[in-house]
Amino acid sequence: MLWISISAIIGGFALLVWSADRFITGAAAMARDLGVSPLIIGLTIVGFGTSVPEMLVSAMAAWAGEPGLAIGNAIGSNIANMGLVLGSAALLRPLAVRSQTLRREFPMLFAVMLLALALLWNGRLGRLDGVILLAALVLLLGWLVHQGLRERSGDPMAREYSAEIPAQMPLARALLLVAVGLGALLISSRLLVWGAVNIAHLLGVSDLVIGLTVVAIGTSLPELAASLFGAIRNEPDIAIGNVLGSNMFNLLAVMGLPGLIHPLAVPPEVLRRDFPIMSAFAVVLFLMAYGFRGPGRLSRIEGALLLCGFIAYMGLLYHQSVG
Numbered sequence: 001m002l003w004i005s006i007s008a009i010i011g012g013f014a015l016l017v018w019s020a021d022r023f024i025t026g027a028a029a030m031a032r033d034l035g036v037s038p039l040i041i042g043l044t045i046v047g048f049g050t051s052v053p054e055m056l057v058s059a060m061a062a063w064a065g066e067p068g069l070a071i072g073n074a075i076g077s078n079i080a081n082m083g084l085v086l087g088s089a090a091l092l093r094p095l096a097v098r099s100q101t102l103r104r105e106f107p108m109l110f111a112v113m114l115l116a117l118a119l120l121w122n123g124r125l126g127r128l129d130g131v132i133l134l135a136a137l138v139l140l141l142g143w144l145v146h147q148g149l150r151e152r153s154g155d156p157m158a159r160e161y162s163a164e165i166p167a168q169m170p171l172a173r174a175l176l177l178v179a180v181g182l183g184a185l186l187i188s189s190r191l192l193v194w195g196a197v198n199i200a201h202l203l204g205v206s207d208l209v210i211g212l213t214v215v216a217i218g219t220s221l222p223e224l225a226a227s228l229f230g231a232i233r234n235e236p237d238i239a240i241g242n243v244l245g246s247n248m249f250n251l252l253a254v255m256g257l258p259g260l261i262h263p264l265a266v267p268p269e270v271l272r273r274d275f276p277i278m279s280a281f282a283v284v285l286f287l288m289a290y291g292f293r294g295p296g297r298l299s300r301i302e303g304a305l306l307l308c309g310f311i312a313y314m315g316l317l318y319h320q321s322v323g
Helices: 002-033 038-049 052-063 067-092 100-120 127-151 156-164 171-203 207-219 221-232 236-261 268-289 300-322
Strands: 095-097 296-298
Touching: 002 038, 002 052, 002 171, 002 207, 002 221, 038 127, 038 236, 052 067, 052 171, 052 207, 052 236, 067 095, 067 171, 067 207, 067 221, 067 236, 067 268, 067 300, 095 236, 100 127, 100 236, 100 268, 127 236, 171 207, 207 221, 207 268, 207 300, 221 236, 268 296, 268 300
Parallel strands: none
Antiparallel strands: 095 296
């Protein structure tokens, strides 16, 4: 049974990464065919698309009555995005923050975190909380579109996204990629949740810890791939912007959907341990990358510190689980 569950997780991860890439490519090409600017596509469709795996996994977990897995996936993915994803990308190549859009996204991320904390503070994530989070998501998407219309082609991120988004793809093929990607995402997320829940039960580990570790890292693979390719191609604004956007979508959509589907209790460890650690990562990343006296920059040393912080967090979870 253990090997079947492990195989389900590995297969689910592989299919999840493949299907997320097809979904994002098809959606981005479809939007470009309809005349949407590359910056708006990058800020909304690409950022939202990399969070689709987390959304579907958390929705499936809530449907299955596994609240720890649903919430742990959202919080754990954010920690993995800042520690593992950006730490690895900065180690590969120092990341310069040149986009004014990114400098506006940092404060917005903190506002989203405060909203999520306020709703989780009573120890429950109910349907009203889900409605509020999803309504805030709509407002966030509107704000991102507004930013994209203001910046147009003058922002460095616009040029980076313009080079990455498929320019020549028939609309019919783009629609097919979206449909195939979404269908495969549904199958892979269900497979992943099934395997993760089985392993948690077999090993006597809480579903929260599984959500914060195995599932969170697995659903962050699209962000990891996007940020590493952004670093390799010298597109640092995409590498960092992808993480900031994904983190906001995770808190609003990935936690909003489970609250709407199946009201659930928030494990006390989330407020006592995981949310403060996520907040600490966000503050440290802000201080490293913002650039108070000029262009911001995430150096290799700072990337190594983020990565070490993530490894230390994994060690803490292991120690407390064993204890």
